[in-house]
Amino acid sequence: MAAVEVFPSPGELGAALARAVTEAAAEAVASGGRFTLGLSGGSLVPLLARELPGALSAAPGADPSRWLVAFCDERLVPPEHPESTAGAYRCQVLAQFPPPGPRCLWVRPELGAAAASDYESQIRREFPGPGVPQFDLLLLGLGPDGHTCSLFPGHALLQEQEALVGFLEDSPKPPARRVTMTLPLLNAARSVLIVAAGAAKAPAIKRILEGREEFPLPAARIRPRSGRLRWLLDQGAAQELQIPAGKHPGNPGIPGKKNPGGDDPDGK
DSSP states (O other): OOEEEEESSHHHHHHHHHHHHHHHHHHHHHHHSOEEEEEOOTTHHHHHHHHHHHHHHTOGGGOGGGEEEEESEEESSOTTSTTOHHHHHHHHTGGGSOTTOOEEOOOOGGGTTHHHHHHHHHHHHHSOSSSOOOOSEEEEOOOTTSOBTTBOTTOGGGGOOSOSEEEESOOSSSSOOEEEEOHHHHTTOSEEEEEEOSGGGHHHHHHHHHOOOSSOOGGGGOOOSSSEEEEEEEHHHHTTOOOOTTTSOSOOOOTTOOOTTOOOTTOO
């Protein structure tokens, strides 16, 4: 069961996110020599730009030079385009890291539809062996419609079982042409954090965390097979949750709500 953590403000949410990344990085580097991280764009970029450099300076064991960074989805636009996820991270986040910084896997937008298979090949080369690659940590966002990465409600890519990276040219949110990690790759991760802030996300979050829908929203399909799933929310995003006993433990401070589930961080 997912752990759900609620913070009084987006600033505190961002600080908690940065701590989670640095703690995961330090653990992975200590145990295996590298940290594999998947990043989503949107509002995650400014959150990490503001909080992650300071958190790294206080956690020398997290050593960004030992990181392998991939992007959970990407718009097929040039890297200097304002809609480029990789471009936003390069300018706002990666530029703040001390050299040499992380090694990154880049989507090649000039390849068009072939960018998806090229990107999947890049990922597979970094994870030798026949199994599905297993990232140490994926950071995912959430749209008001319940989409995550570039997996949108009702889209055929939600049914993909073989390809680890998919191409779409009909995104309901522009730009239309994108590549995205698919559910088989997302759900292989050791740890997934879904981060959401703002009241506009509250109805979707209620449906995902408290609903029992026959056709779940895309973010509700993030269910790591053997890893850990955590939701990091601010109060606006969490405002419609009821928090029944034992359902969403570990939630500090939703106004007017009790938390009878205790403070078990693993949500068990």
